[in-house]
Amino acid sequence: MAESVIGKRIPKVDSREKVTGQAVYAGDMRMPGMYYGKVVRCWEHAHAKVKKLDFSAALKVPGVVKIIGPDDVTKKPYNTTVMKLLVPEIFGEVFGEIADLNIFNRVVKHQGDAICGVIARTEEAAERAAAKIKVTYEPLPVYMTVEASKAEGKKKNGYLFTPLKPGNLAFDLPESFFPGKRYGWNDKDGKTAEQLFSKCDYIIEDTFYVPKQKQCQMENHSYVAHYDERNRLNIWTSTQMPKPVQVLIAELFELPLTRVRLTQTTVGGGFGVRLGMIGEPHACAMAMAVPGHPVRMEFLREEDWVASETRYPGHIWLKMGFKKDGTPVAVDAMYSARKGGYYTHGSGPPFCAAAFLHGMYKWQALGMQTEGYFTNEVPTGAYRGYGNPQITFAAEQMITKMCNELGLDEIEWRKKWHKSIGDETWLKGVTFASDGLNDCLDVAAKEFGWYEKKKKYAKQTGVKRRGIGLAVMQHTSGAFPMLLEHSVCTAKLNEDCTVELIQQISDLGTGGHTVITQMAAETLGFPMEDIHLKSGDSDMCGFDIGAHASRTIYCAGPATIEACESVKKQLLERAAQLLEANVADLEMKDKIISVKGNPQKSISAVKIAKEGVYNYIDAATGKTIGIPGQIQGYSSFFAKHCSPPYGACMSEVEVDIETGEVKVLNLVNGHDIGKAIHPPSVEGQLEGGAQQGLGFVLTEEYAYDSKGRVLNNDFTDYKMLGPSDMPKAKIILVETAPDPIGPMGVKSCGESALMGPIGSVANAVYDAIGIQIKEAPITPEKVLKAIKEQGLRK
Amino acid sequence: MKKRAITLTINGEEYSLNVPVHHTLLQVLRDHLNLTDVKYGCGRGECGACTVLLDVGKGKRKPILACIALAATMDGKSITTAAGLSKDGTLHPVQKAFVDESAIQCGFCTPGMVLKSVSILEKNSKPTEEEIRFGLEGNICRCTGYAKIVTAVQAASKKMAAGKR
Amino acid sequence: MASSRILPEFELLLPQNIKEAVSALGKLKSKASVMAGGTDVVISCTKGFGSPNVISLAEIPGLDYVVYDSKKGLRIGAMATLQQVADNADVKKRYPALQRACAINGTPQTRNMGTVVGNIMRASPSGDCICAVLAIGGKIVLQGPKGKREVNIDDFYLKYRETACKADELAIEIKLPAISAKNAFARMTRTTLDLSKVNVACSLVMSGKTVKEARVAVGAVAPTTIRLKKVEAILKGSQITDEVLQKVVATVPTEIKPIDDVRSTAEYRRDVAGVMVKRIILEALGK
Numbered sequence A: 001m002a003e004s005v006i007g008k009r010i011p012k013v014d015s016r017e018k019v020t021g022q023a024v025y026a027g028d029m030r031m032p033g034m035y036y037g038k039v040v041r042c043w044e045h046a047h048a049k050v051k052k053l054d055f056s057a058a059l060k061v062p063g064v065v066k067i068i069g070p071d072d073v074t075k076k077p078y079n080t081t082v083m084k085l086l087v088p089e090i091f092g093e094v095f096g097e098i099a100d101l102n103i104f105n106r107v108v109k110h111q112g113d114a115i116c117g118v119i120a121r122t123e124e125a126a127e128r129a130a131a132k133i134k135v136t137y138e139p140l141p142v143y144m145t146v147e148a149s150k151a152e153g154k155k156k157n158g159y160l161f162t163p164l165k166p167g168n169l170a171f172d173l174p175e176s177f178f179p180g181k182r183y184g185w186n187d188k189d190g191k192t193a194e195q196l197f198s199k200c201d202y203i204i205e206d207t208f209y210v211p212k213q214k215q216c217q218m219e220n221h222s223y224v225a226h227y228d229e230r231n232r233l234n235i236w237t238s239t240q241m242p243k244p245v246q247v248l249i250a251e252l253f254e255l256p257l258t259r260v261r262l263t264q265t266t267v268g269g270g271f272g273v274r275l276g277m278i279g280e281p282h283a284c285a286m287a288m289a290v291p292g293h294p295v296r297m298e299f300l301r302e303e304d305w306v307a308s309e310t311r312y313p314g315h316i317w318l319k320m321g322f323k324k325d326g327t328p329v330a331v332d333a334m335y336s337a338r339k340g341g342y343y344t345h346g347s348g349p350p351f352c353a354a355a356f357l358h359g360m361y362k363w364q365a366l367g368m369q370t371e372g373y374f375t376n377e378v379p380t381g382a383y384r385g386y387g388n389p390q391i392t393f394a395a396e397q398m399i400t401k402m403c404n405e406l407g408l409d410e411i412e413w414r415k416k417w418h419k420s421i422g423d424e425t426w427l428k429g430v431t432f433a434s435d436g437l438n439d440c441l442d443v444a445a446k447e448f449g450w451y452e453k454k455k456k457y458a459k460q461t462g463v464k465r466r467g468i469g470l471a472v473m474q475h476t477s478g479a480f481p482m483l484l485e486h487s488v489c490t491a492k493l494n495e496d497c498t499v500e501l502i503q504q505i506s507d508l509g510t511g512g513h514t515v516i517t518q519m520a521a522e523t524l525g526f527p528m529e530d531i532h533l534k535s536g537d538s539d540m541c542g543f544d545i546g547a548h549a550s551r552t553i554y555c556a557g558p559a560t561i562e563a564c565e566s567v568k569k570q571l572l573e574r575a576a577q578l579l580e581a582n583v584a585d586l587e588m589k590d591k592i593i594s595v596k597g598n599p600q601k602s603i604s605a606v607k608i609a610k611e612g613v614y615n616y617i618d619a620a621t622g623k624t625i626g627i628p629g630q631i632q633g634y635s636s637f638f639a640k641h642c643s644p645p646y647g648a649c650m651s652e653v654e655v656d657i658e659t660g661e662v663k664v665l666n667l668v669n670g671h672d673i674g675k676a677i678h679p680p681s682v683e684g685q686l687e688g689g690a691q692q693g694l695g696f697v698l699t700e701e702y703a704y705d706s707k708g709r710v711l712n713n714d715f716t717d718y719k720m721l722g723p724s725d726m727p728k729a730k731i732i733l734v735e736t737a738p739d740p741i742g743p744m745g746v747k748s749c750g751e752s753a754l755m756g757p758i759g760s761v762a763n764a765v766y767d768a769i770g771i772q773i774k775e776a777p778i779t780p781e782k783v784l785k786a787i788k789e790q791g792l793r794k
Numbered sequence B: 001m002k003k004r005a006i007t008l009t010i011n012g013e014e015y016s017l018n019v020p021v022h023h024t025l026l027q028v029l030r031d032h033l034n035l036t037d038v039k040y041g042c043g044r045g046e047c048g049a050c051t052v053l054l055d056v057g058k059g060k061r062k063p064i065l066a067c068i069a070l071a072a073t074m075d076g077k078s079i080t081t082a083a084g085l086s087k088d089g090t091l092h093p094v095q096k097a098f099v100d101e102s103a104i105q106c107g108f109c110t111p112g113m114v115l116k117s118v119s120i121l122e123k124n125s126k127p128t129e130e131e132i133r134f135g136l137e138g139n140i141c142r143c144t145g146y147a148k149i150v151t152a153v154q155a156a157s158k159k160m161a162a163g164k165r
Numbered sequence C: 001m002a003s004s005r006i007l008p009e010f011e012l013l014l015p016q017n018i019k020e021a022v023s024a025l026g027k028l029k030s031k032a033s034v035m036a037g038g039t040d041v042v043i044s045c046t047k048g049f050g051s052p053n054v055i056s057l058a059e060i061p062g063l064d065y066v067v068y069d070s071k072k073g074l075r076i077g078a079m080a081t082l083q084q085v086a087d088n089a090d091v092k093k094r095y096p097a098l099q100r101a102c103a104i105n106g107t108p109q110t111r112n113m114g115t116v117v118g119n120i121m122r123a124s125p126s127g128d129c130i131c132a133v134l135a136i137g138g139k140i141v142l143q144g145p146k147g148k149r150e151v152n153i154d155d156f157y158l159k160y161r162e163t164a165c166k167a168d169e170l171a172i173e174i175k176l177p178a179i180s181a182k183n184a185f186a187r188m189t190r191t192t193l194d195l196s197k198v199n200v201a202c203s204l205v206m207s208g209k210t211v212k213e214a215r216v217a218v219g220a221v222a223p224t225t226i227r228l229k230k231v232e233a234i235l236k237g238s239q240i241t242d243e244v245l246q247k248v249v250a251t252v253p254t255e256i257k258p259i260d261d262v263r264s265t266a267e268y269r270r271d272v273a274g275v276m277v278k279r280i281i282l283e284a285l286g287k
């Protein structure tokens, strides 16, 4: 049998084309007759009415083909998210989902809102014409905080972002589903968290701030759209969610799915930013205005900044109550978010923040509220972690503080009180099936030298103070049963006994294509080279919800496995017929199917595959040679669980107490992967996630001027950690708790990587200076100010 | 002048071009010549996705940024892009190391990252980890956290040293 | 509207010698911008601050020199790149402040493209080479229609991004004196690749343990990079004791006028500038 490829450090299937620069991203596409589209956006205001649009000068620019405005496109409002496909309709209604965005807008609700579109024969002509379009604006007051938006919404005849949302309250949790508008549970006597605080010996309460962070995927959003001669709308995009986006486009332009073809190009990073529609509606609208001509539309980096979604910023209030011995009793919490200009994901990420608070520790009662107010900021949406980074930043700092103040060992406390097998996960009614957290904690502590460092840094003087911090997390593998997790795979056996997997797998760079190929090879017992994954074309692939909620391997892998098992089964069945044996007695090795213990009695799978396709008639006998029919395996798989993975992260920082600068010296992250099919990919997720987590906690946030315009819409002013800023990161893949439900034992790793670094660095700073910095990012400015105001404590 | 006739050698091939003077080298490579292995990431010199290696004679090359170089000022110059690093299907040792170490995720930064790594090793065949990291500044990768890229450069350094011996 | 991918149209002039360059500049004056490495000129274009004419120095031969003479000091030609200066052995040995300001400036790619003279001429209050040169001392050699003149770096920066260089003048080179002063440069940034929140440099002529002459420069804390005259006065004639350093730390905030921006806050800059000056003095003295 071909040697197993599971767990092997093999090169990724798509690495050669990437390392030579031959992988094609949407912006790399060139097509005959191609035009260039440019969305004209409002740069000068964050809130304004469009009074007049004058295209006359722009239309005179040589090379301009057409300019389209709000009246030239569908006026049907839409929502960027694919959420409504993931949940039953009633859910959307209960949560208050709305469609409040237009392709081109007459009211600007944030800087970067789309006004109109230019189509030209060159990109430069489109750019020049765009500059000549005269838009007359009537500026409106900007609302940049929850308080301002709320106050305005409360006024009689106050300004409303949308009449669909009274008071500018974009969302909160509906009372009908969530008593007290809280997600959580009451204790066994029905007491709420609030009611239990009176029974606590130790209560802490605090408010934290979490930043508006940008995904900063390196490939800017780019599209080619083409309304072709068959009246089909074709779109090439690097969306993370090809199938749902195809459906949303079909709905928006009122076309049947047969007339919308979506092709996913190589994805230059996603991290959630491509979790719904971004520029697809605009690209399609422009293409439909010039039938027969493909239109390429490539965002500028500065455009990416204002015209695609961000993390949800806001304040998280937490109140936690414990017994003297550390027994967790009650937690009450509130996440108050700035929504930005549009509804998009609504309560999604804040709700999930509540969910991940729910999934972590064994409280007797827990309740978390969420609310979001519209603001004139770039809209918020999905970003890797989806609420979990935010709640981890706040909650893990609280837990560490409690342990310090009650004199408890924080590793042991977390071992004892985290939810485990049989306990409810982040989602009510769904229980943990595996738990590797204690092992993560043990291996991380050993690798990191936790206790040694704890002792060593207990008493420090001097300008540079070291500190160590810990945070644990649990996440999810797909979002079943809250969300639909459906994947379809067809495995087609070619006549040469190689396999074509036809399956939509969104590989954002995560290694998904490699891992799916490995899983297919393993299931079939074929070499990797004999498997080819065909993905990306909606004309060809069955349904797949896309890449969200760390689901791909966990939810789509089983479809691959099932489809390949079916191919194998059919091969064995045919062999059984031809060999006159029982299927149960057969085995397949190196594509030879033989009777166990009797290798002479065998037949080649290659022969079966070939004869299935080239099923000739034997002239001598008049009968067919072999068994007819090309073999195909098929699976339409619905996930059965969400097997949350755990993780434990420890980091060490050095704080310069004279300047407030924080340097992360090293980081150890133990991750409960269950089974790592392709270890380098898992490590890659955790290493890369650390860079984003450290950015969240140390440097990254939008800055606005007083008029609501983004001050840092480039990498000069929005700062991510670079190669020399990154600490040595040691990633440990813990495989001691393979998941009984996940395919081959796997749990997810895509989003898990951010939480640990965020919580542990915050705690390490706290350890170093004895002061908690409750606002992320923890900048030197904040650290120094805190030291000045509160004095060093240790 | 509004346009300038230049000759530019790209990956060993000489091109005679008539370029608008305000066009960047990046535009010329991507839009005039369809050499899309050179990427646009920021257009402001910060991300390194558009990195190319400029020949400076005596077999030496140094990394520059195509997004802020005016093509019209590059008459007679010779550059290498990621596509030009591999020869007849054989990857450059640095490319090979990126593949072997899984230093590639979405791949968008990769062409620039590989060229940058080549330049680091051409300047200093045995860089320390710190030197590699500092040398990689200016090439942003949002996927990998740089860890496997650093490992790949180290691996390539070892391989190339062994190859020379 | 500006674009980070498509530059506005402009005329490009590619003079083949200084004379041509000066004459072109003489005609166009403020309607032209001089381009050395272009790392700033092109980026300004992407932000909508382009000029209708660009005079590129790229094809003028012989401007990329870095030469040191033990009597005359260091001369850096207008096209010498940051990397060239950072790699220069004499610069490493005698002008560590400048070496450092070049070596950490931007990225390897921008160091290969950008020039030291461009950094000086860009006149950004956070310009790293400016800070180093202001501490070391030096002259900018300008050439205009009426010939050459030299301006002392101390008199060069007038206001925010305004210099003594006239619209029809070109910077040919900068000259740094031959010095025995101990000098050093450091900066504070949010991440390694960044523009300075605050940068500091000093140059100290020592006589035994006593400071004979002191020049201290600090950037990004006022409309231009400035020298800290009161601090210099404290240092001059003193020995570097904890007490003196404490006085320095306390004095720095009185000499600067920082503002809030995306990189930092005025308050923070005021808080750390003194600490940075203290540390750079110690670094220059090898402590």
Ligand SMILES: Cc1cc2nc3c(=O)[nH]c(=O)nc-3n(C[C@H](O)[C@H](O)[C@H](O)COP(=O)(O)OP(=O)(O)OC[C@H]3O[C@@H](n4cnc5c(N)ncnc54)[C@H](O)[C@@H]3O)c2cc1C
Residues within 6 Å of the ligand: B044, B045, B046, C033, C034, C035, C036, C037, C038, C039, C040, C041, C042, C043, C078, C082, C104, C105, C106, C107, C110, C113, C114, C115, C116, C117, C118, C119, C120, C121, C122, C126, C127, C128, C129, C165, C169, C170, C171, C172, C194, C195, C196
């Ligand atoms: C990614 C990036 C990072 C950067 N990081 C830093 C940093 O860390 N520190 C820092 O200080 N700067 C930094 N810069 C700014 C800038 O690149 C440098 O200051 C560089 O040294 C400018 O040199 P240049 O030759 O490219 O200048 P150019 O862009 O050619 O010119 C800069 C300015 O000087 C004028 N000028 C240039 N040469 C002459 C001349 N001979 N006569 C008259 N005027 C002239 C130009 O008209 C223009 O106004 C960075 C820039 C980028 C893009």
Ligand code: FES
Residues within 6 Å of the ligand: B039, B040, B041, B042, B043, B044, B045, B046, B047, B048, B049, B050, B051, B065, B066, B067, B068
């Ligand atoms: S595109 Fe050139 S540096 Fe980013």
Ligand code: FES
Residues within 6 Å of the ligand: A218, A268, A269, A509, B103, B104, B105, B106, B107, B108, B109, B110, B140, B141, B142, B143, B144
């Ligand atoms: S691999 Fe995606 S940006 Fe580097």
